[in-house]
Amino acid sequence: MRSLPVLLLPLVLGACAVGPTLSQRLSAYIGRSEGELVSGMGVPVRSYETEGRRFLQFERRTTVAVSQPDPFYGYGYWRYRPWMNTPAYAELQCDITFALRNQRVESFTLNGEGC
Template sequence: MLRIRSIPRLAALALLGACASRTPEAFDQRMTPYVGRPEAELVAGLGVPSRSYEADGRRLLQWDFLQQSSAPAVTPSIGLGFGSFGWGGSGVGVGTGVGVGLGGAGRPLGCSVVFEVREGIVQSFNRNGPGCVA
């Protein structure tokens, strides 16, 4: 009989996709199944947290994720060129220029998710950052 205990591992894979997709609301839908579950399932699903904090009977567990922006990188550049030219004669040239390079991935987008745990059970979560989209 298959039990639904494998959901945290699937959610971890979904989280990787969540950090690379579209809306914060969809990201929340992927994290919500952890609320009401034991802390051990949360850690099993998302891995070891980046940070933890304990106070007043609460435990806060934080995960930090980075994703590449889907926008192309736009980088200014300055160039200097040397060359020769001529048809039978000879010449030497030197030039400078300013340009804009396009391509590659843009800056990484950060996502920080903090889960609140009380008495070993996940109570809630909070997300922060432009990379928290699914």
């Protein structure tokens, strides 16, 4: 019976593991062609060319649930508050810009609160 905690340890540690970050996932595109980038990311929303470099911008939007403050906090716990169960949502945006030279991804930058 003592071996049970030892057997559960990998499961507990595995539950705490998180996947790769956005930067780690996007770094896989470094060195790839423009076609591979568009194939993986979709059609860019903007593009710009200057001094032999091409910049492709992609938008990423996520919706997250946020908690609403209770305006009657401190006026009694049992006060009627119909908005307590009303969820609130916020949209977070992340602009991802890839820099390409000779049709190969050179670098990328992230900008926004959703990155």
